[in-house]
Amino acid sequence: xxxxxxxxxxxxxxxxxxxxxxxxxxxxxxxxxxxxxxxxxxxxxxxxxxxxxxxxxxxxxxxxxxxxxxxxxxxxxxxxxxxxxxxxxxxxxxxxxxxxxxxxxxxxxxxxxxxxxxxxxxxxxxxxxxxxxxxxxxxxxxxxxxxxxxxxxxxxxxxxxxxxxxxxxxxxxxxxxxxxxxxxxxxxxxxxxxxxxxxxxxxxxxxxxxxxxxxxxxxxxxxxxxxxxxxxxxxxxxxxxxxxxxxxxxxxxxxxxxxxxxxxxxxxxxxxxxxxxxxxxxxxxxxxxxxxxxxxxxxxxxxxxxxxxxxxxxxxxxxxxxxxxxxxxxxxxxxxxxxxxxxxxxxxxxxxxxxxxxxxxxxxxxxxxxxxxxxxxxxxxxxxxxxxxxxxxxxxxxxxx
Amino acid sequence: xxxxxxxxxxxxxxxxxxxxxxxxxxxxxxxxxxxxxxxxxxxxxxxxxxxxxxxxxxxxxxxxxxxxxxxxxxxxxxxxxxxxxxxxxxxxxxxxxxxxxxxxxxxxxxxxxxxxxxxxxxxxxxxxxxxxxxxxxxxxxxxxxxxxxxxxxxxxxxxxxxxxxxxxxxxxxxxxxxxxxxxxxxxxxxxxxxxxxxxxxxxxxxxxxxxxxxxxxxxxxxxxxxxxxxxxxxxxxxxxxxxxxxxxxxxxxxxxxxxxxxxxxxxxxxxxxxxxxxxxxxxxxxxxxxxxxxxxxxxxxxxxxxxxxxxxxxxxxxxxxxxxxxxxxxxxxxxxxxxxxxxxxxxxxxxxxxxxxxxxxxxxxxxxxxxxxxxxxxxxxxxxxxxx
Ligand SMILES: Cc1cc2nc3c(=O)[nH]c(=O)nc-3n(C[C@H](O)[C@H](O)[C@H](O)COP(=O)(O)OP(=O)(O)OC[C@H]3O[C@@H](n4cnc5c(N)ncnc54)[C@H](O)[C@@H]3O)c2cc1C
Numbered sequence: 078x079x080x081x082x083x084x085x086x087x088x089x090x091x092x093x094x095x096x097x098x099x100x101x102x103x104x105x106x107x108x109x110x111x112x113x114x115x116x117x118x119x120x121x122x123x124x125x126x127x128x129x130x131x132x133x134x135x136x137x138x139x140x141x142x143x144x145x146x147x148x149x150x151x152x153x154x155x156x157x158x159x160x161x162x163x164x165x166x167x168x169x170x171x172x173x174x175x176x177x178x179x180x181x182x183x184x185x186x187x188x189x190x191x192x193x194x195x196x197x198x199x200x201x202x203x204x205x206x207x208x209x210x211x212x213x214x215x216x217x218x219x220x221x222x223x224x225x226x227x228x229x230x231x232x233x234x235x236x237x238x239x240x241x242x243x244x245x246x247x248x249x250x251x252x253x254x255x256x257x258x259x260x261x262x263x264x265x266x267x268x269x270x271x272x273x274x275x276x277x278x279x280x281x282x283x284x285x286x287x288x289x290x291x292x293x294x295x296x297x298x299x300x301x302x303x304x305x306x307x308x309x310x311x312x313x314x315x316x317x318x319x320x321x322x323x324x325x326x327x328x329x330x331x332x333x334x335x336x337x338x339x340x341x342x343x344x345x346x347x348x349x350x351x352x353x354x355x356x357x358x359x360x361x362x363x364x365x366x367x368x369x370x371x372x373x374x375x376x377x378x379x380x381x382x383x384x385x386x387x388x389x390x391x392x393x394x395x396x397x398x399x400x401x402x403x404x405x406x407x408x409x410x411x412x413x414x415x416x417x418x419x420x421x422x423x424x425x426x427x428x429x430x431x432x433x434x435x436x437x438x439x440x441x442x443x444x445x446x447x448x449x450x451x452x453x454x455x456x457x458x459x460x461x462x463x464x465x466x467x468x469x470x471x472x473x474x475x476x477x478x
Numbered sequence: 479x480x481x482x483x484x485x486x487x488x489x490x491x492x493x494x495x496x497x498x499x500x501x502x503x504x505x506x507x508x509x510x511x512x513x514x515x516x517x518x519x520x521x522x523x524x525x526x527x528x529x530x531x532x533x534x535x536x537x538x539x540x541x542x543x544x545x546x547x548x549x550x551x552x553x554x555x556x557x558x559x560x561x562x563x564x565x566x567x568x569x570x571x572x573x574x575x576x577x578x579x580x581x582x583x584x585x586x587x588x589x590x591x592x593x594x595x596x597x598x599x600x601x602x603x604x605x606x607x608x609x610x611x612x613x614x615x616x617x618x619x620x621x622x623x624x625x626x627x628x629x630x631x632x633x634x635x636x637x638x639x640x641x642x643x644x645x646x647x648x649x650x651x652x653x654x655x656x657x658x659x660x661x662x663x664x665x666x667x668x669x670x671x672x673x674x675x676x677x678x679x680x681x682x683x684x685x686x687x688x689x690x691x692x693x694x695x696x697x698x699x700x701x702x703x704x705x706x707x708x709x710x711x712x713x714x715x716x717x718x719x720x721x722x723x724x725x726x727x728x729x730x731x732x733x734x735x736x737x738x739x740x741x742x743x744x745x746x747x748x749x750x751x752x753x754x755x756x757x758x759x760x761x762x763x764x765x766x767x768x769x770x771x772x773x774x775x776x777x778x779x780x781x782x783x784x785x786x787x788x789x790x791x792x793x794x795x796x797x798x799x800x801x802x803x804x805x806x807x808x809x810x811x812x813x814x815x816x817x818x819x820x821x822x823x824x825x826x827x828x829x830x831x832x833x834x835x836x837x838x839x840x841x842x843x844x845x846x847x848x849x850x851x852x853x854x855x856x857x858x859x860x861x862x863x864x865x866x
Contacts, residue, residue, distance in 0.1 A: 376855075
């Protein structure tokens with residue numbers, strides 16, 4: 078095949094490149110120093126969020142400009158047209174280096190919104206949006222959920238009304254919007270036709286987050302911090318050229334974003350599971366038999382989760398759409414997160430729940446409290462099971478309500 | 479460094495066109511020649527399986543020789559092709575001794591590096607004219623995990639003779655060749671023994687899973703020939719068992735796939751309360767969980783298979799992981815197979831219990847889940863360290 082490096086060759090190249098631009102991460106010997114954060118959702122102030130986002134953007138630009146990002150995109154968008162799993166190969170190498178941790182807004186922009194634009198965008202939109210998003214000069218959040226439309230997303234009430242031939246006016250209230258404080262664009266799922274059945278009247282727009290009428294208010298989460306927000310859209314004017322996909326076809330656009338989200342969630346929880354295993358290996362006392370069993374179980378779970386990811390991406394290469402199967406990966410991942418909490422609780426006992434100041438102990442409460450979020454975000458565990466049962470196993474739908 | 483990342487070319491985790499064709503051929507053949515009624519019928523025969531089908535599989539399709547090199551009469555494919563055959567066999571609950579013959583015995587011979595023994599036996603394994611098994615390879619459940627062989631070999635005037643007993647020997651009462659791990663003054667070695675009634679007493683055990691026969695084999699001065707060297711023996715035994723775990727994992731995936739498929743088909747057509755029971759969320763979500771488990775099992779099995787096929791140093795880790803996930807999945811899939819069929823699923827007539835039996839038999843065949851996890855912990859540095 079032309080120009081596709083062997084995986085081993087690619088990994089070695091990635092290592093060499095990484096060694097030139099980043100410091101290696103502290104390894105086992107240095108356990109106990111450096112950051113001990115295992116936050117699933119960051120507990121940042123707005124200022125910290127902006128600062129950290131800027132650091133990640135800088136790293137993402139380096140990656141993009143030197144040809145180590147957007148790997149599966151064609152050259153015109155700065156990529157190398159590599160099979161999708163090369164991204165995972167790259168990540169495997171990057172894990173050994175001290176690079177800033179990407180909060181959700183980054184995968185949302187690069188792995189959810191950009192592919193949807195690639196699929197649904199006009200040529201003009203692609204040339205205007207794709208490079209800035211892949212390079213993370215622009216960041217996009219998902220303006221999907223509303224108070225009355227969560228699992229039943231098609232019930233959104235935010236309205237988009239035409240204003241002349243070339244613009245729309247958006248009015249509504251979105252909730253649980255991750256990353257809205259730092260996003261420059263929001264992908265808004267709106268109703269444009271109240272007269273048709275709910276799925277048929279939906280249209281998707283990209284909204285400038287600094288447009289007049291957009292108000293972002295942080296919502297405090299059970300972790301104590303804030304990574305999601307509510308977003309008010311009060312008569313926000315959006316040019317028709319920022320509409321993504323045809324009028325009334327927004328449900329399909331939305332589904333392609335959600336499918337990408339599930340696909341992207343297959344690797345959730347792996348970093349922290351690795352950390353929990355490091356904790357088990359570095360404990361100052363011997364593991365009990367039960368702890369050893371639990372740790373070995375988590376170890377093989379991370380192995381299997383990575384293998385599932387490789388199989389899904391290998392299927393993508395073979396030209397098969399993983400589609401609904403990706404729900405498998407998300408369900409597996411949320412279980413990994415729960416088991417990580419359980420192992421850590423066993424290993425740390427009281428020093429997990431009362432802060433002794435010791436490195437790498439109380440910090441785990443951020444995992445413990447953050448993990449449940451991913452069984453809700455991006456479609457709840459129950460909704461994923463229904464998707465698998467109906468769309469993969471082909472079981473009959475619920476009788477119409 | 480990245481010891482938690484699978485070390486494998488991802489392409490090896492997906493099926494080649496050739497493997498897909500083999501799968502189709504075998505699935506059709508099993509459907510036509512080895513339906514569940516045929517399986518039940520053959521279980522009641524003295525040898526316990528369909529010998530004509532055994533010959534067809536070896537001859538027409540070449541299943542037995544898939545992973546045997548051409549120089550020993552095989553077709554020189556890899557373990558990956560054999561795994562496809564095993565998955566389909568597991569799906570159909572094919573009840574012939576493929577696992578002991580084609581996987582355990584054949585790989586023990588290959589891994590022993592003993593060319594003479596390979597030349598002597600492998601061509602007959604490949605063409606389906608020899609059934610074989612291994613004995614004393616795993617820790618015997620009763621010896622508390624001790625690696626001290628329960629069979630010993632002594633050099634007599636006419637060569638080696640074996641004394642001692644090995645339990646839970648797969649197809650132990652029927653196999654024409656038994657490869658035995660036996661103690662010698664130089665340490666454990668592998669021996670080839672063609673059991674004869676006078677010197678080898680073979681007592682079939684009553685078994686939970688009748689599709690996989692087991693026996694107690696007592697060696698009473700049974701003549702045997704040494705296979706390979708003493709230095710290589712323990713490595714070959716361990717690698718044979720890991721190959722067996724990879725093979726069993728493929729079978730378990732096939733069996734789980736059957737259980738899920740049959741249950742989905744049933745709940746889609748069975749009506750209660752005026753609607754298909756498969757439209758109830760309580761039913762749907764349980765089957766979705768089986769699907770997740772099955773995908774995990776497929777992934778674990780694919781990795782173990784790929785590692786066995788390329789003789790990767792990761793095979794021990796991959797085999798432990800596959801043994802745990804595939805056993806768990808098969809147990810869960812067969813439990814739902816019964817539960818979601820209701821009363822009919824609890825009958826003798828229904829095939830579900832044959833799969834339950836297979837699942838419960840398989841999950842303890844090459845070690846229990848706890849044993850696999852303990853070994854894995856040792857391999858990846860999670861072993862309990864002695865207190866300082
Ligand atoms: C951390 C976090 C980040 C998020 N980020 C974003 C974001 O960036 N953008 C965005 O638009 N949204 C975001 N969300 C919102 C998320 O998508 C919704 O919370 C989710 O889809 C569930 O909707 P809901 O909260 O209205 O709960 P509901 O839909 O009311 O669900 C409540 C419970 O009922 C169950 N349930 C509902 N319907 C069914 C059914 N048919 N069958 C069985 N059980 C059912 C659910 O599984 C859940 O357990 C985020 C949420 C979280 C927690």
